[in-house]
Amino acid sequence: MATETTGETASTCVGVDGSAIGMPQLCFDWWPNQIFWLLLTLVVIYFVLSRIALPRISAVLAERAGTITNDIAAAEELKQKAQEAEAAYEKALADARAEAQRIVAESKAEIQAELDAEMAKADAEIAARTAESEKAIAEIQANAMDSVKDVAKDVAKDIVAAMGGKADARTVTAAVNARMKG
């Protein structure tokens, strides 16, 4: 094996034409190099992760969880407030309704009382008028009776005279009075 001829590759794992001899994975000449750079890489990644990246991401996640919790709490609070406002509104509405009903009932009672008073007054007036009218009617009736008596007397006297009799005024009056009673 003329190793000095492979000056450009300088390795027992690479052939003269630049292609691999066997598995490059099993070329132990390269292991120290790979292991050194791997360890360096791992140390760098480890420090970057543990010093910067992971604390930052964990802080962001915690902050987000906190924000979400706070927002949910705030939403819950606002919901509570809305419910309270709704209850207050309902209560105000019920109060207003009760007040309105009370006012309606009051007005009704007032009007009823007024109405009753007016009715009583009217009734009394009507009664007075009725009595007055009855009195007038009775008067008229009495007058009419007297007139009827006079007319009956005259008519009876005339009929008796016409029949050729002589009417005694006293007898006629008695007869008429007797008839009128009956």
Place this chain on the structure above:
Amino acid sequence: MATETNGGESSLVFHPMDQFIVEPLFGNGPIHWYTPTNVTLWMALAVVGVILLLVVGTRRRAIVPNRTQSIAELAYGFIYKMVEDVAGKDAVGFFPYIMTLFMFIVFANFLGLVPTAFTTTSHFAVTVVLALAVFLTVTIVGFVKNGSKFLGLFWVSSAPLALRPILAVIELISYFVRPVSHSIRLAGNLMAGHAVIKVFAGFAAIALVSPLSVLAITAMYGLEVLVSFIQAYVFTILTCVYLKDALHPSH
């Protein structure tokens, strides 16, 4: 590192493994342990990717995240939940470590899918170190937290007494096989997928089968996208499972 079909017009020459060659970035000198190579380049790109996603992507710290921040938070939540669910609540101290493993593997895998890229996680050198790191961590944590009780992991107290020594041997073997399977699973999956794509690409040189070849490469690429994520996920969740054994060794 395209597959060279430099063997002439008629004969196909496949070099599916050439894509895994480690080369110096500058010049052609020998590769020492400190030489900047394509390994360095693609690992650095993985670091840049991790920083872009998890640091630059979250720089606004927005309550309502944008797309990049959403992905970063998704990755964080995904791994955090995995650690918590699989390894237990007392394992969250290992979360940065497991997150490091996951982010590195997932970025290395996906960067390896960029055409002409070098896939760092397809090398046993990389995955063996990762798996050994997990193995050593789990073993040390197991003994530190539980003392000799950690050995109860191998002594299946729910089995009949006569079977226990046999099961102990099996458990012991399976425990020590863990880093092997852990590392070979990741590197093997990626290496195989990338090599198969190269082989299909080699067939594209024949005009007659090249449409089929392109189709096969496309299908394989889709599969590799899945494999990239799934292997990162599997590596991470197995780490969590092993960690659970270390923290709660009772069967």
